[in-house]
Amino acid sequence: MAGIHHTAIIEDGASLAEGVSVGPWCVVGREVELDAGVTLLSHVVVAGRTRIGRDSVIHPFASVGGPPQDLKYAGEPSTLVIGERTVVREHVTMNPGTAGGGMETIVGNDCLFMVGSHVAHDCRIGNRVVLANNATLAGHVTIDDHAILGGLTGVHQHVRIGGHAMVGGMAGVEHDVPPFALVSGNRARIDGLNIVGLRRHGFVRSEIDALRAAFETLFAGEGGIYEKAERVRREHPGSEAVARLLAFVRIEAARPLCRLARADAS
Structure with missing residues (x-):
């Protein structure tokens, strides 16, 4: 049976698998699916057509699945999919897709989203990706496996970041980042290989x-x-x-x- 705190609000229609834990003052929308072992610690909002994979953990004051921050969004039934064993820390926001981007935002397995990071509509995030504090992705960004974004990084819409790349803190990323690269600066430029990550x-x-x-x-x-x-x-x-x-x-x-x-x- 799912463990639901008495102050949590679970709307009719929400699907909670075995072993789900929903802490104090959380709100789970009617079209949400939480796979086995998902933990919402407290004050978490999961809205829209959102699915969260098994054993993922969402920390207080995170808000995932709310409407895209896109003026072209017209209420289409888009989705947000978060993979397994992904950790979403405090004040993180993630939005579902739009009609102009494939209708789906996808986050992979074993990712870490630190405090205040943001995943916009129609992003595609691979496995074991890390976004440090307040790193933000505009719409349609693609990030491949094992990439790391430093704190306060801002990524332009439609940018691709290759696997095993490392983006330094406070970088403004307006161009595609090749796999294995180490980039930094405003605007971000290639400093060499991500030797430590490799x-x-x-x-x-x-x-x-x-x-x-x-x-x-x-x-x-x-x-x-x-x-x-x-x-x-x-x-x-x-x-x-x-x-x-x-x-x-x-x-x-x-x-x-x-x-x-x-x-x-x-």
Whole structure:
């Protein structure tokens, strides 16, 4: 049986699986689904067509599933899906999708959203992603697995952030961030590889060296990005990490790629 505090409001129609805990003064909307083991600590609002995966924890004063902050939103039945074992800390906000973005906002498994962070409509967040305090995502942002955003980071709409990337605190991210990159600044520029993150996730020295060389060619070398990508492909045919990087940069995206920091200084 679900453990429901007597001050919580659970609207008729809400679906609560076995082992769900809803603490004091929480509000759960009529179209919400909470999978097994979900915990709402206290003063949490879960609204709209929101599904929260098993064993996720929502901390006080978080509000997820409320209407998108988009003037074009007209009440369409869009959704918010939060994965398993994800931790949502105090004052976090997350919104469902819109008709202009696929009708769905998706958050993956094992993520951490620190105090005051925001996920806007139609975002796609991978697994094991971390948003530090007050990091904010505009609509339609895509973040791949293992990426980390520092505190007070602001991400422009439609930006892609690749896997294992690290975005420094207070960065203004208006261009796509390649996988494995370390970026910082206002506006955010590439400082190099996210070496610490790569080592933490078990990347071997040969792969790190291949990525370092690929970054130098792609972002500091002469020529167009597709020409340089082909050069990198020929130079590192056996590197899986380089292949992932090239797959990211070859996509025709809504936003351009971040530039190398020292390229701006030259």
